[in-house]
Amino acid sequence: MTATGPAQTPSHVIDLTGRVAVVTGASSGLGRRFAVVLARAGATVLAAARREDRLKELAAEQDGILPHRCDVTDETDCMALIARAEELGGVDILVNNAGWAESLPALEQSVASFRKTLDIDVTALFQLSVLAARSMSQRGAGAIVNIASILGLVASAPVTQSAYGAAKGAVVSLTRHLAAEWARSGVRVNAIAPGWFPSELTADMLDDDSARRWIGRNTPMGRPGRPEELDGALLLLASPGGAYITGQTLAVDGGWTAR
Numbered sequence: 001m002t003a004t005g006p007a008q009t010p011s012h013v014i015d016l017t018g019r020v021a022v023v024t025g026a027s028s029g030l031g032r033r034f035a036v037v038l039a040r041a042g043a044t045v046l047a048a049a050r051r052e053d054r055l056k057e058l059a060a061e062q063d064g065i066l067p068h069r070c071d072v073t074d075e076t077d078c079m080a081l082i083a084r085a086e087e088l089g090g091v092d093i094l095v096n097n098a099g100w101a102e103s104l105p106a107l108e109q110s111v112a113s114f115r116k117t118l119d120i121d122v123t124a125l126f127q128l129s130v131l132a133a134r135s136m137s138q139r140g141a142g143a144i145v146n147i148a149s150i151l152g153l154v155a156s157a158p159v160t161q162s163a164y165g166a167a168k169g170a171v172v173s174l175t176r177h178l179a180a181e182w183a184r185s186g187v188r189v190n191a192i193a194p195g196w197f198p199s200e201l202t203a204d205m206l207d208d209d210s211a212r213r214w215i216g217r218n219t220p221m222g223r224p225g226r227p228e229e230l231d232g233a234l235l236l237l238a239s240p241g242g243a244y245i246t247g248q249t250l251a252v253d254g255g256w257t258a259r
């Protein structure tokens with residue numbers, strides 16, 4: 001073994017040419033961006049969500065993206081999604097991005113609403129990860145990138161999102177457990193914990209002046225994130241550039257969790 005290893009250009013390290021990627025929740029927000037970034041890095045991307053019209057628009061805008069309708073809480077839909085990836089050669093990259101949150105004080109939240117959050121944000125992610133890992137481990141390689149949240153690492157107060165925080169905390173833990181369990185089969189599992197980024201999910205917060213000022217005051221970098229500021233973390237964890245990284249959660253949060 002040498003200290004330098006084989007020479008590679010920086011762009012080669014994140015080249016995804018010939019890879020098949022699945023991105024859930026690609027009909028809006030961060031998932032839409034993730035699908036475009038992976039496609040521009042050379043991957044064929046199955047863009048999955050329930051709003052198929054949005055996915056078709058996305059596929060028309062960016063080469064390399066194929067729309068696929070999927071409700072991640074529906075087991076049959078998840079199996080069909082991974083089966084479609086098999087037809088394309090097998091899933092190399094899975095980005096578990098689909099997510100949902102409800103802002104409610106815990107004292108006012110029903111158990112049904114708590115369960116719904118866990119269903120979308122954790123159980124569906126677990127199911128898709130298992131389906132993908134079966135296929136990846138047969139080929140001895142694969143990268144799963146889970147989209148967690150800073151609210152899985154620290155409390156959300158004064159924002160009232162305890163169910164969402166519990167779900168994202170579970171995503172962080174599941175990322176470690178699955179990574180350790182699958183490490184020897186070549187399947188890497190990592191997570192990104194975004195801070196505050198503009199999307200449908202955060203529109204109420206980021207469109208509100210006082211909430212935006214609160215985010216600015218509490219973020220060491222003084223502002224919310226820009227969608228493109230997640231590109232580097234995604235490409236690192238999804239590509240050969242992250243070949244020896246597994247079980248990690250990378251906060252991309254302008255310093256929010258460093259305080």
Ligand SMILES: NC(=O)c1ccc[n+]([C@@H]2O[C@H](COP(=O)([O-])OP(=O)(O)OC[C@H]3O[C@@H](n4cnc5c(N)ncnc54)[C@H](OP(=O)(O)O)[C@@H]3O)[C@@H](O)[C@H]2O)c1
Binds near residue numbers: 029030031052120193
């Ligand atoms: N924006 C932020 O500041 C931020 C911060 C931390 C973490 N995150 C995480 O980032 C991820 C993306 O969120 P976003 O901010 O981009 O919000 P968003 O714009 O609301 O996107 C959520 C996506 O999830 C999909 N989705 C929801 N339920 C689904 C289901 N049952 N089946 C399939 N797809 C489903 C939606 O698609 P359809 O409705 O078309 O199905 C949509 O594409 C989430 O996991 C979120 O928790 C976001």
